[in-house]
Amino acid sequence: MENMIYAENLRKEFKxxxxxxxxxxxxxxxxxxxxxxxTAVDDISFTVSKGEILGFxxxxxxxxxxxxxxxxxxxxxxxxxxxxxxxxxxxDRKNYVxxxxxxxxxxxxxxWDLALRxxxxxxxxxxxxxxxxxxxxxxxxxxxxxLDDFITxxxxxxxxxxxxxxxxxxxxxxxxKVLFLDEPTxxxxxxxxxNIRSAIKKINEDEGTTVILTTHDxxxxxxxxxxxxxxxxxxxVFDGAISELKHNFGDVRTLEFExxxxxxxxxxxxxxxxxxxxxxxxxxxxxxxxRVRFDTSKVSVEEIVSYTLRTVHVKDLNIKxxxxxxxIKRLYRREVSL
Amino acid sequence: xxYFRLHRxxxxxxxxxxxxxxxxxxxxxxxxxITQALQLLFLGIxxxxxxxxxxxxxxxxxxxxxxxxIAKSLDHLFTDNLxxxxxxxxxxxxxxxxxxxxINTLYHVIAENFCVDAFGEIxxxxxxxxxxxPKLSLPFHWYTTPLLLIxxxxxxxxxxxLKIMTSAISFWTKASGHITHMLYMTNDxxxxxxxxxxxxxxxxxxYVIPFAFTAYYPASxxxxxxxxxxxxxxxxxxxxxxxALALFVWNRGLAAYESAGS
Numbered sequence: 285m286e287n288m289i290y291a292e293n294l295r296k297e298f299k300x301x302x303x304x305x306x307x308x309x310x311x312x313x314x315x316x317x318x319x320x321x322x323t324a325v326d327d328i329s330f331t332v333s334k335g336e337i338l339g340f341x342x343x344x345x346x347x348x349x350x351x352x353x354x355x356x357x358x359x360x361x362x363x364x365x366x367x368x369x370x371x372x373x374x375x376d377r378k379n380y381v382x383x384x385x386x387x388x389x390x391x392x393x394x395x396w397d398l399a400l401r402x403x404x405x406x407x408x409x410x411x412x413x414x415x416x417x418x419x420x421x422x423x424x425x426x427x428x429x430x431l432d433d434f435i436t437x438x439x440x441x442x443x444x445x446x447x448x449x450x451x452x453x454x455x456x457x458x459x460x461k462v463l464f465l466d467e468p469t470x471x472x473x474x475x476x477x478x479n480i481r482s483a484i485k486k487i488n489e490d491e492g493t494t495v496i497l498t499t500h501d502x503x504x505x506x507x508x509x510x511x512x513x514x515x516x517x518x519x520x521v522f523d524g525a526i527s528e529l530k531h532n533f534g535d536v537r538t539l540e541f542e543x544x545x546x547x548x549x550x551x552x553x554x555x556x557x558x559x560x561x562x563x564x565x566x567x568x569x570x571x572x573x574x575r576v577r578f579d580t581s582k583v584s585v586e587e588i589v590s591y592t593l594r595t596v597h598v599k600d601l602n603i604k605x606x607x608x609x610x611x612i613k614r615l616y617r618r619e620v621s622l
Numbered sequence: 623x624x625y626f627r628l629h630r631x632x633x634x635x636x637x638x639x640x641x642x643x644x645x646x647x648x649x650x651x652x653x654x655x656i657t658q659a660l661q662l663l664f665l666g667i668x669x670x671x672x673x674x675x676x677x678x679x680x681x682x683x684x685x686x687x688x689x690x691x692i693a694k695s696l697d698h699l700f701t702d703n704l705x706x707x708x709x710x711x712x713x714x715x716x717x718x719x720x721x722x723x724x725i726n727t728l729y730h731v732i733a734e735n736f737c738v739d740a741f742g743e744i745x746x747x748x749x750x751x752x753x754x755x756p757k758l759s760l761p762f763h764w765y766t767t768p769l770l771l772i773x774x775x776x777x778x779x780x781x782x783x784l785k786i787m788t789s790a791i792s793f794w795t796k797a798s799g800h801i802t803h804m805l806y807m808t809n810d811x812x813x814x815x816x817x818x819x820x821x822x823x824x825x826x827x828x829y830v831i832p833f834a835f836t837a838y839y840p841a842s843x844x845x846x847x848x849x850x851x852x853x854x855x856x857x858x859x860x861x862x863x864x865x866a867l868a869l870f871v872w873n874r875g876l877a878a879y880e881s882a883g884s
Binding site: 397405 | 624627628631635638639642643715716718719721722723724725726730877878879880881883
């Protein structure tokens with residue numbers, strides 16, 4: 285399929301002046317600055333097909349926002365190329381941004397003092413949306429994002445959930461071909477999150493909008509994306525389908541045993557019994573349930589079960605499916621290497 | 623044409639916003655009028671003691687003073703948001719927004735705000751010119767009005783360009799509001815005939831930070847009709863060169879912009 289977003293060897297370096305602590309350190313940095321180059325994004329390449337929703341994940345400070353900012357033309361890459369919708373962002377900025385929508389969850393793009401409706405009227409002019417299309421579009425956005433309740437309120441009076449919906453609507457007003465969402469569900473309650481997720485899905489399905497989404501909420505990813513790119517410390521660590529992630533790292537399994545007697549938990553010492561490191565096998569007690577997470581490449585489900593049944597009395601047993609969240613947690617903690 | 627239309631919309635929105643904060647607007651306007659009234663009072667007191675200053679009469683001084691406010695107030699009225707670039711917008715990463723919109727970033731920043739505080743200066747300017755012009759016998763030809771318009775445009779451009787340049791420094795240094803402020807303060811020199819200053823100050827405000835071309839030089843031409851090439855031509859050249867330089871610095875700044883973490 286056609287590539288909508290194409291990034292090759294993207295790299296971004298920032299110069300940073302190192303300061304020693306305190307006022308003295310600050311003064312020293314003023315006269316004799318010690319400079320260091322920080323590589324925020326280190327040779328990242330990936331592509332996104334037309335109409336795809338790509339989940340872009342990684343721990344805090346991994347460089348996600350920096351990549352998004354390079355793709356949207358806000359930052360100039362130190363080296364590397366990105367081409368989106370056939371255009372190079374920094375070369376043809378005005379024409380390029382006409383066909384993209386951008387939402388930064390942390391920062392509103394709306395005018396703080398204007399009523400929301402006025403904000404959209406200004407954006408209509410900026411993006412030169414024809415009257416007829418604007419009316420239709422507003423009706424549609426109203427419907428999917430439920431803006432009606434607060435469209436006459438000044439932006440400064442909106443709650444975070446309202447503001448985020450308003451921001452997303454603003455980014456979609458001109459029917460962009462590519463939508464960049466940087467943490468669009470940050471700090472929101474479950475209901476608003478679901479509303480936003482289904483809006484993104486609807487826009488993607490109805491209009492074939494290509495979406496690139498960063499988030500820390502893996503439920504967003506599971507609901508919206510088939511493929512993820514994961515980065516850490518500026519480097520790409522995984523690029524593939526979620527099913528592939530599960531397949532590759534699915535050797536991390538969880539078994540749950542409900543004990544008849546809670547004190548029995550003392551008798552279970554998995555890491556000593558199987559002579560494995562704490563990282564490869566981990567047991568925790570939750571109420572009367574023991575949850576054992578382990579690496580199936582090192583010990584089999586059968587061994588765990590038979591050891592547990594031999595050692596303690598078990599009322600119930602549950603073998604859980606591989607959870608993407610668990611895999612990602614382990615990747616973040618660098619327990620699994622790629 | 624599209625930008626004119628946009629500008630109208632921005633100003634309309636600004637006025638709506640003004641209505642949101644009526645008290646703030648009222649107090650701002652009162653403050654501005656008091657500031658200007660005090661400055662005029664001060665000028666009146668000085669000239670009640672000194673009837674003339676190095677060959678310039680009281681009325682002529684008032685004319686120069688009033689003339690200096692034309693460019694200053696227009697720049698103030700339309701491009702006040704540039705201050706925020708140096709103080710806040712770049713440092714806080716708010717500039718991201720402008721880069722994701724399909725219009726010129728410089729235009730967008732400027733158009734977004736419209737500073738009604740400037741009406742205090744405009745009022746003073748009109749009062750001063752309205753008082754002094756009838757008492758002076760200014761040379762008037764058919765080309766005086768077009769020349770005046772040209773001067774106003776390029777003199778305003780001098781102000782705006784200096785503000786653009788110093789604001790754009792923040793793309794590298796993150797904050798540059800104080801640099802703009804420092805530079806802006808030197809425009810006070812241009813309110814009076816520059817012959818009252820020593821050579822160094824004269825050279826600086828003519829060739830380095832050419833604020834003298836926003837007031838004294840063109841005003842002296844309209845007063846005396848002498849030296850049009852230097853007084854008017856100088857304003858046009860200073861305005862054009864500075865504006866070209868400002869656009870260059872701004873565009874280089876855009877590439878250096880580093881945003882802020884989020």
